[in-house]
Amino acid sequence: MAQRFRGKSTHKVDAKGRVSIPAAFRRVLEAGDPEWTTGLFPTLILVYGGKGRKFIEGYTVEAMADVDARIENMPLGSIDRRRAEHTFLTESFQVQVDLTGRLVLPQNIRDKFGISDEAVFAAAGTTFQIWQPEAHQEHSEKMDEWYDDAENVDPLVLLGAAAPVTASTGD
Amino acid sequence: MAQRFRGKSTHKVDAKGRVSIPAAFRRVLEAGDPEWTTGLFPTLILVYGGKGRKFIEGYTVEAMADVDARIENMPLGSIDRRRAEHTFLTESFQVQVDLTGRLVLPQNIRDKFGISDEAVFAAAGTTFQIWQPEAHQEHSEKMDEWYDDAENVDPLVLLGAAAPVTASTGD
DNA sequence: TTGCATCCCATGAATTCCCATATATACAGA
DNA sequence: TCTGTATATATGGGAATTCATGGGATGCAA
Incomplete structure (x- = not known):
């Protein structure tokens, strides 16, 4: 399995729709683009479809090839x-x-997700998500409600039921 | 099972967020990173999520591959x-x-856990934890309350119900 | 020729890298 | 067993890079 996206951060969106991609994500995009070599700029695919989805989903070239x-x-x-x-x-x-590590979110896409001057980049393993900040906050809180239940203080409990596979360390 | 983290110690956190990782922990991180060889510096993953959790959890590459x-x-x-x-x-x-055996805790992470100029590294088997010193002290005392009950002086009592497996010494 | 998108340059801040030092630990030889 | 020397560890400081972001120029198309 390829490198995974990990972490989250908030970035400015300027009037032209430009947003910096977190540097750590860029490394994953580079690794996931077979055409990429030092000095070039990686390609990625953004999916904005899916009614009701509150985020734009970013794929590496490889991850999207798998979907295709x-x-x-x-x-x-x-x-x-x-x-x-x-x-x-x-x-x-x-x-x-x-050149400066940014991508451009077209006006109509920004409108669809209510993104104006800031956007949150949140990792999700093989893909990452771009959110309108408040929408992400809300989502984040919903994900964390689970912890309010005193039984569930350790997130490893979530994994408990999953098959005890042998760890794959990737390539 | 891979090498285990063991022990605890307190380390300075400087203005840049740098903290020395206990040398013993580094050995485990090295062993748990398939990419690592002498002369290289091991990678590790820090998890700060989990509402209400008072520590940052450190994973070796292998341990996190298992979670993934x-x-x-x-x-x-x-x-x-x-x-x-x-x-x-x-x-x-x-x-x-x-190069000097340290890692960097970003400002926002330090803020979330109230870590300023010192941090406690506490082992927990396959993972280790990074605590704000007073928070760790508190936690430690809470764990020890159990001993106040005169009946429970020997911690081996805790293990009583566990299956009597043959000890595996690992690799 | 006006609007939008792309390209190029500039800058401050944050982050990483490299070097320095003091203390602690391990080792070797007398 | 003692003691000096080499090694590893923990920590600090500054230089060099990378990052995030803003502004303007350029080019293409309607």
């Missing part, structure tokens, strides 16, 4: 395949990190 | 998976031990 392959394995013409194509292919776009 | 694998075995999109992702992926970050 899965879609291509679905029965041609099936409704599920059409839905997947709609979300991942129609409602997405490809961007390139620029 | 468990998360990936959870049903996609399930609430528990989301929570696990939030705590272990979003509210965590990766750092590398530097």
Whole structure:
């Protein structure tokens, strides 16, 4: 498995829609772009589809290639395949990190998610998410409500039920 | 099972957020990083998520790979998976031990745990914890309250119910 | 030719790297 | 067993880089 996105941070969005990508995320994007070599700027894919989703989802080139392959394995013409194509292919776009480590969020996308002058980048393993700050805060609190239950102080409890797989250390 | 973290000690945190990692812990981090060889500096992952938790939890690369694998075995999109992702992926970050055996705790993390000029490193087997000194003291006392009960003088009593497995010395 | 998007440059702040030192620990030889 | 020497550890300071962000120039298209 490729490098994982980890961590979160808030960044300014300027009038042109430019946002800095957290440096740690850029390293993952570079590693996940087969075309990339030192001096070049990695490509990534942003998915804004999915009704009700409150975030834009960022994929490395490799991670998206995996999604594409899965879609291509679905029965041609099936409704599920059409839905997947709609979300991942129609409602997405490809961007390139620029010289200064930023990407541009077009006006209509910013509008859709209510993003104005700031955006939160939150890691989620193979992908990362771009949120409107308050929306992320709300989401974050909802995720943490679980801890209010005195039984659940240790998040490892969440993993307890999962299969005791052998650790894979990746490549 | 890999080498275990053991022991505790207090270290200075300087204005840049740098803290020395106890040398004994470094040995475990080295052993737990598949990329590591003599001369290199091991990577580790710090988890600061988990509402109400009063410490930062440090994982070796291997230990975190196990957590990641468990998360990936959870049903996609399930609430528990989301929570696990939030705590272990979003509210965590990766750092590398530097030339002088230190790591850097960013300002916002230090603020969250009230860590200013000192921090306590406390081992916990496969992971270790970083505490604000007074918080650790408090925790430590709470753990020891148990002994106040005259019946419970021998901590081995705690292990009584555990399965009598054959000791594995690991590798 | 006006609007939008891309490219290029500039700058302060934060972060990393490198070097220095004092103390503690291990080791070797007498 | 004692003692000097080498080694490892914990910590501090400054230089060099990288990062995040803002501003303007350039180019293309409607």
